[in-house]
Amino acid sequence: MRRKLPLSLRFGAALTLLLVAMALLSLLWTPYPAEQVRVVARLRPPDADHWLGTDHFGRDVLSMIMVGARNSLAVGAAAVGLGLLAGVPLGLLAAALGRWGDEAVARLGDLVFAFPAVLTAILLTAALGAGAINVVVALALFNAAVLARVTRGAALAVWRRPFVGAALALGRGPLSATLVHVLPNIAGIVVVQATILFAVAIVNEAALSYLGLGIQPPSPSWGKMLGDAQTHLFNSPLQAVFPGVAIALSVMGLTMLGDGLRDWLDPRHRSSGVL
């Protein structure tokens, strides 16, 4: 019998698809060019021409949010992708090597966790200047450490299972056993963690762009939009609402997708999520 998809998975997937669709649509169409400055139309409230109003340069907020989605997704995808590329092999290696590998991954994790991604990004910015690349590197380092730990823990559990022992007894080498038996069995856990890290990456990118250390103008970023909106809070309060809603809905979608996937892949685990 087919298992019913958890409601959180369906709701999270719908929100995430909406985010991806908005980002993809922005490649083909936005109501106005997102970087087009029209000072005569500055700080306009939402109306028929500009559904979400305009910012202090007269740029269309909806168009900026659409392009901002693309930038957020690009940073998140790069940070999680690089984290997966570095963290998963490291975790698999640690589990296969045993004690020393374990110890090395544990110490590496302790070191990386001492530096919240925002702090690493600030350090990199101080050394190399502001930019999205530093944000990606800082987030990817953090993600790699988290994914290495998660992979190692899950892989160790699979290594202890009889079918892996049987495969080794039949002559499979550790590398082959890792690729054929361990990796497919931990893929679900890794995907769930990667989804949640994607959400964390979106929040951190927004925070760093708010500080002016992330995506650089004129390219729109949700965090930078909030930073700009704060200086015009009195005249145009709604400008401080829309980018925040975009961030919150994206994060909500991705965390619910992660929670839902976990419930679906492992029904014994009952999520404490909202749905």
Add this chain to the structure above:
Amino acid sequence: MLAFLLRRLASLIVTVWLASIAVFAVLQLVPGDPALLMLGVNAQPDTLAALRGQMGLDQPVLTRYLHWAGDLARGDLGVSLTYARPVAELVAERLAVTLPLALLSLILSTVAALPLGLLAAARRGRGGDWAVLGFAQLGVSMPSFWIAILLILLFSLTLHWFPAGGFPGWGGGVGPALHALLLPALALAVPEAAILARVTRTAVLDTLGEDHVRTARAKGVGRMAVLLRHALPNALIPVATVLGLQISFLVAGAVVVENVFTLPGLGRLLYQAIGQRDLIVVQGVVVLLALFVVVVNALVDIACALADPRPKGGES
């Protein structure tokens, strides 16, 4: 237990050492001459030479690291280029804002999260549970700096109850200082409380399924007494562990939220130091914040191990 404490202490020392190397190494990535980067292209040659001397740029990297790490161990973080004062002094001043801010947000988040988590567990599957989980989902989705902006919009610009930014200092009394810190602390506390409420709920539900709780119920102990006397104390260990892990996020959040409210704390000092290209301040503050996270995590680990009666083993 002694073996566990020694192992944890050794791991703490290794992590602190690695963190100091990491901070030092990243700042060696500065392209070209760091002194020129800090002072700008119009700097006088003798000023440049003096700064190069102060930073030890004429010495090999290893000597420079050993010198810096030795100074760090003695509490000497160097002299700020912008403020012309020891960084340790600047940090001590700014801690008078950041520490109370962090403590206040920890208190607010814990005070809100424990009853909410308990309520959700006690009303599992019913309205109260759904409301708490809804708050938790919303709380984890909203970045603290956006919450901060919304709080300014509501409580400062609309209701005029709190200042929109700035800090009057502790000299004018505790009341005005706490008044200025309350909104930033609340902004930091909401996401923390959301996570903690979820963890408390799960931990209490797990404990409610254990034998000693069932025995207590069978002996006629009331629902509320079981929750407060049996489930909650046992649930506090996972809650404290998560609270410890959240310290790292709290530090990151404080850096951003202090800037939203222009609070003269460590986060603001760090942010301004980047704009001023004061690498000595950046290096000092980042290494201190990292050490703070490492030490707090170790203390939480040790506290949880002491509180947990089960045998210790493996990696903490």
